[in-house]
Amino acid sequence: MILLNSIAVGLKEIWAHKSRSFLTMLGIILGVTSLVGMSAIIKGMENGMKETMVAMGGVDKVLVRPQAVPAWQDHLADSAPGRTLVDVEALRRSAPLLRVVSPEMALDDVTLSRGDKRTEPSECVGGWPAVLEMNLHTVAHGRFFNEIDEEEARPVCVIGTGIRDELFGKPDDVGREIIPVGETIQINGQPFVIVGMFQEYMGEQEAKERARQREQKDNPAEVGGPKRSRGWGKKGGWAFWRKNMIVYIPLNTAWIRFRSGGTTLNSVPDPRLTDIDIKVADFSRLEETLQQAKNVMLLTHQGIEDFTFETQENQVESINKQIQNARISGGLIAGISLLVGGIGIMNIMLASINERVREIGICKAVGATGANIFIQILIESAVLAVIGGLLGLGGSELFVDLLAKVTPSSNSPMITRNAELVAVAFSAAVGVLAGVLPAIKAARFSPIEALRYE
Amino acid sequence: MALLQLRSVSKIYHLGGEEIRALDDVTLDIGTGEFVSIIGPSGSGKSTLMHILGCLDTPSHGTVTLDGIPVQQATARELAHVRNRKIGFVFQFFNLLPKLNVVQNVELPMIYAGIGGRERRRRAEHALDLVEMGHRLKNRPSQLSGGQQQRVAIARALVNDPKIIFADEPTGNLDTHTGEVILSLFRRLSEEGRTIIIVTHNPEIAAVTPRRIEIRNGKIAERVDERLAGLDRAAAQSQSGPAPSSA
Structure with missing residues (x-):
């Protein structure tokens, strides 16, 4: 009261x-x-x-990173082998706690072109089919390259939708979605056939916004103002942009066509991989798994510790x-x-x-x-x-x-x-x-x- | 037993080490239904007496019994309850709350008595009818004349059906005519059997009340000063009534 x-x-x-x-x-x-x-x-x-x-590959992904040799191995620095396919093979055979091992050989300064259009991908990577599972990619159209493409080093590629947008046109601009499977594009001047294209990756927020825009499109009352150009940083975030602007080619193709000849006149072929990514079979046994992988790699590297493991757990923690x-x-x-x-x-x-x-x-x-x-x-x-x-x-x-x-x-x-x-x-x-x-x-x-x- | 009993009541203030006896050994009885005025010059202690009678304050010495309840040792909380249920106050400056309307002002004591909303409204309206203010329920005090405000204040004093009504210079802030109206309202209430105590220094009011108590220097005077009590004039005006003149 x-x-x-x-x-x-x-x-x-x-x-x-x-x-x-x-x-x-x-x-x-x-x-x-x-x-x-x-x-x-x-x-x-x-x-x-x-x-x-998640866009970068999920929690159970572990990166094998290069690292300067420890101080007590300084005198061995010159014989450090780097990460090569030898490691990948050894890990695949001798580290059963690993579920997936995916080698990557990224190419520098890549330009993609088709007719008079050209673009630079976020990454042009030679990889194995395992990369699909490693980086959580989904092929929406066509197929990913397979062991035969790899074996024969065929000039095939799988692209993200961002590349399609740049070289063939955005669905919004063209009016329909172009699926460029079977088309040929040039990677640094060499012809490659597109065998597959990933789905479009975007954040939850952006997906919502798209759905809203689509709804509005059905409503002709919408007056089209000048198109707002948004920087790449704003379009769904950096991670999604990067994932959409990727080009994958078979690892062998990358090696034979771009790396084995050396890049400049006096250089020797560089067989080192840019990345070895592994996925652990059982996340609860992460420590054990990493120890196992380390043991295997110490063997292939003759004891030179020029590598380290970077877990996403560290990421999560940070x-x-x-x-x-x-x-x-x-x-x-x-x-x-x-x-x-x-x-x-x-x-x-x-x-x-x-x-x-x-x-x-x-x-x-x-x-x-x-x-x-x-x-x-x-x-x-x-x-x-x-x-x-x-x-x-x-x-x-x-x-x-x-x-x-x-x-x-x-x-x-x-x-x-x-x-x-x-x-x-x-x-x-x-x-x-x-x-x-x-x-x-x-x-x-x-x-x-x-x-x-x- | 009298409604109000004071036995050897003293109130002592200490001002800078000096002892001031505002009330000095006062013994007093006021019975049910009496109409009393307390008179005296400023500084005589009549306000102090009124505060103690009205349970706004407690004495330094002596006992005060109100309706059988000893209040000299009461805590602030107990005093508040006694004021709420046994006493109604009417002040010189009306003291209505400016933010509340008429009926809300009258309801105020009942809120502290814990009376339910509907009953509160019914009793407030009844009390306002008694003082002929039933037609101005929703007005703010600032929209009323002084006399009307004082009538609302009287309704507020009546609403908890108290044993005693205290009025402190109730006509002090009103013009003569309005003062008369208010005074006759008190007389009517007295005739209805209520106990009313008016504190005043106005002889014309004192002349109306059957009993007068004069305070001088903190003590009750043996004999009431006739001039102060308005008796000289009352006698002069014969039986025509104690109608106060504006002279």
Whole structure:
């Protein structure tokens, strides 16, 4: 009863001093906006990072990386063999804990051309069919190259949709989706037949946006303004762009056609691979598996440790760490601004009770106890803070919309229900805490003094 | 037993080490249904007496019994309850809450008494009808004249059906005519059997009440000063009634 009434009186009090109340609330509004906005940004970052990681091959992928030989092997540095197909064969035969071993030989400075159109892929890689599973590719049209293509070093390639867009035209521009399987393109001047094309990779956010645009397209009311050109960084994120702009050719083809002759006049053929990627059969036995792979490779490298393993686990860890750091610093900043908002409320409540000494005296004279007054002031303060908090939620909605327009779509900020709950609960708590001191002060007013006060 | 009993009540203030006896050994009985005025010059201690009678304050020494309840040792919380249920206050400056409308102002004491919303509204409207303010329920105090505000304040004092109504200079801030109307309202309430105590320094009001208590230097005066009590004028005006003149 008294509680409901106190809330009503609190609202009236706020309404009676609209601009003052709004200014007081502004602290809380901004605090909540920054708290929710910050967590939305972090959530967006997290989503983007996780999607990127999956696009790059998933958690169970391990990269065998080159590494400078350790100090005690310095004198052996010149005989370090690097990562070659010998390692790949050895790993395949002698490391049963590995599920997939995928060698890659990337070519530098590749230009693709068809007629008068040319483009540079993100990567032109000679690989084995295993690369498909390794990098989580899906062939949407045609086929991937097989062991026979590899064996005979056939001039065939599988491309991402980005390459198709550049050399044959985007579906949006052409009006239909071109599937260039069977067509011939030039890789650094040498003709290659496209045998397959991957599906188009994109982030969740972008997929949603596409679906929306498609819907809008059915609606002829849409007026086409000048086309906005967006940088590659914005188009679905770097990882997806990279995955769509890839060209795969058989490893043997890459070796025979581009590497075995050496690149310059006096160079020798370089049989070193640019990448060996492995996938572990059982993620829970990661350590064991890596030890096994290391043992095998130490053998093929005559004990020279010019390689190391880079797991995605490290990636995950670093992503989590980054997110945690962002959360702590963001939360701290938002917390401080909420606290400042609370101090603003306390200040205004102190001013307010000093203005209302007489009013409080009247209430006491007609029978209000100190507890009644205490609760009244506390509720007013809490109501002020909660309204500020709710307005802040609206503010954060606007803020996040604004942010979404300027950030890459793959990690556009996302408001979580949890963050909103925490923000409102926190602002209510701040309001109650801010009210305690003024409420105690008001409850202690003696009715006589309060009535005498002019 | 009298409704209000004061036995050797003293109130002592300490101001900078100096002892000030605002009330000095006051013994007083006020019975149910009495219409009393407390008079005295400024600084005589009549406000202090009124605060103690009205349970706004507790005495330094002595006992105060209100309706059988000893209140001299009561805590602030207990005093608040006694004020809420047994006492109604009417003040010189009306003291209505400016943000509440008329009926909400009258409901205020009942909120602290924990009375439900519908019952509250019914009783508030009834009390306002008694003071002939039933037609201005939704008005703000600032939209009313002084006399109307004081009538609302009286309705607020009546609404919890208290044993005693205290009025502190109830006509002090009103013009003569309005003052008369308010005063006659008190008389009517007194005739209905309510106990009313008016604190005033206005002799014309004191002249109306059957019993007058004069405070001088913190003590009850043996004999009431006739000039102060308006008796000289009352006698002069014969039986035509104690109608106060604006002279």
